[in-house]
Amino acid sequence: MGASLDLAVSTVILALLPGTAAGCGDETLQLHLPLVRRTREPFDGRWALPGGWVTPDERLSSAARRTLAETTGLRPSYLEQLYTFGAPHRSPTGRVVSVVYTALVRAPEAAAVEVGENVRWAPADRLPDTVGELAFDHAEIVDYALWRLRTKVGYAAIAQHFLAEVFTLAELRGVHEAVLGKSLDPANFRRSVAASGAVEATDEVRAGAAHRPARLYRAVLPPGGATGGYPPWQSRPELG
Amino acid sequence: MGASLDLAVSTVILALLPGTAAGCGDETLQLHLPLVRRTREPFDGRWALPGGWVTPDERLSSAARRTLAETTGLRPSYLEQLYTFGAPHRSPTGRVVSVVYTALVRAPEAAAVEVGENVRWAPADRLPDTVGELAFDHAEIVDYALWRLRTKVGYAAIAQHFLAEVFTLAELRGVHEAVLGKSLDPANFRRSVAASGAVEATDEVRAGAAHRPARLYRAVLPPGGATGGYPPWQSRPELG
């Protein structure tokens, strides 16, 4: 029946880490992703997205979770199917179709990744400068994942997956600013987030800084009780 | 390397046809899709989405075009990857991963489809009433395709793919109304379409009706010259 081809999953894992880039001496947050170095042909020595083969009995999202855990040890706070890439000559070794996922991880988990000779974090916007050309068509895949995150953050509540369970609005705004690459007006950001109903105030504050303490908020999952009008699943466990 | 599984493509083909549904005696346009009847197990006798297996040397989108042409004879004016479904037990006969595409076809082409014992058009919103339960998870897939079309028609210029090369704004509005299932204010629709830059006026009009002739418009492809800020490809030939 089916053709003789190999089905893989790859994941664009994104985390917000302090900008290690040149000229960013400050606390600037920057999108980073973990890459793994290939240790065999094709593209031996080049950096690539974490991934692996799909086994017969697991769902695609489970394969994504498993392979990214195996290669990086990470467990994402958010996982979403991005796109399926299957051009005939993506891989020089034969036909490979890759179902690509996007994952978001929080900074503490990201920091726990054991970086080594064959695993490293790289700033998502400056991949060629830092790690050279990626293997396969992975550079294109990363570009698409970034485009989608940047557009989606405008209408869906996903930025919180970069943060802890409770967070201040300034922290949430920092995430948006880092993702979009521009600064946002604190007052207007506060209003639009409040109006969206995506967060609810807790009765706690974050004190300790040299200014008025900030209230802590928590993400509120689906607006209504149904899917909120967005993807039919994505709020259900997963689908496949 | 890869697991032993079968890779298929299926396509949700959508056309706007006069509503044949009960209670719709008028010119009401309604979203329809062609279904094919299965002639073997599993789901023998049930209706299913057109599709087939991916061959080793064709891109996924080509496989979608080929299989939908083979089963229905259609050649779509628009084709876009929707989602990849791969739950372990979607098919009782073994692991099947389906890359699903959405296609839009114009009414004249749709009318040319040879309907028969094993091919028919069905109204997209009333599938259970007209054709019973679809095979596999195809009902869920159709729901998702409809959801995506309805959300996308709000921000992307895709409704024109249901129309001929030139069209009046009333025709374009009729498409939007049929897709969204609600009527739109002609004046406001005209303004928003003009502001989007998605259409340009020709110097021709459509006369012959008992009222002032309507100007004909043509779709203008990518707003600027680049991708217009939307998916990195989707304006390029195809990718993946």
Place this chain on the structure above:
DNA sequence: GGAATAGTGTCTTTCAGACATTATACG
């Protein structure tokens, strides 16, 4: 009190929606 950020108020612009009005065809 000074510095710094949290949080509010307000003005303007933009845009969607409701709806009135004018324009131009056919019969």
Place this chain on the structure above:
DNA sequence: CGTATAATGTCTGAAAGACACTATTCC
């Protein structure tokens, strides 16, 4: 001339952006 739709004008309310202002904490 009547009718029907094309196309334009205008008003209103909601939301986004710019920015002034008040509130509260640490030092």
